[in-house]
Amino acid sequence: QVQLVESGGGLVQPGGSLRLSCAASGFTVSNYPMRWVRQAPGKGLEWVSIITTDGGSTTYADSVKGRFTISRDNAKNTLYLQMNSLKPDDTAVYYCEKLLPPTRRGQGTQVTVSS
Numbered sequence: 001q002v003q004l005v006e007s008g009g010g011l012v013q014p015g016g017s018l019r020l021s022c023a024a025s026g027f028t029v030s031n032y033p034m035r036w037v038r039q040a041p042g043k044g045l046e047w048v049s050i051i052t053t054d055g056g057s058t059t060y061a062d063s064v065k066g067r068f069t070i071s072r073d074n075a076k077n078t079l080y081l082q083m084n085s086l087k088p089d090d091t092a093v094y095y096c097e098k099l100l101p102p103t104r105r106g107q108g109t110q111v112t113v114s115s
Contacts, residue, residue, distance in 0.1 A: 002026035002104050004096050009109030016086050020109060022079040022096030030056075030074045033099045036081045038092035038111075048094070049081065063089070086113045 008020040020036070035050040049070040050059045058070050069082040079096050093108040 004106035006109040
């Protein structure tokens with residue numbers, strides 16, 4: 001059964017860092033393009049970052065470029081999002097997604113950036 005479980009969210013002050021994890025089961029993360037998306041209060045889903053399969057090339061939304069890094073650990077079958085220099089506008093529920101069928105989205109992890 002394909003499943004994604006996010007963790008690592010929390011409350012952090014502006015300028016701080018968090019690392020989100022997305023543990024995958026039922027498929028191999030390195031064989032599929034994966035992405036992180038987020039949903040801020042009262043807003044729609046916003047894609048944050050994508051990592052491809054071969055070579056693991058990455059793409060970032062302009063709003064997070066230079067501050068966030070997507071990566072994966074093939075041995076742990078886990079996707080990560082390292083978030084640095086966090087801003088209040090980064091406050092959202094963050095989800096990881098498997099992009100090819102069967103597509104899946106995890107349950108999300110809350111990130112709150114506030115002083």
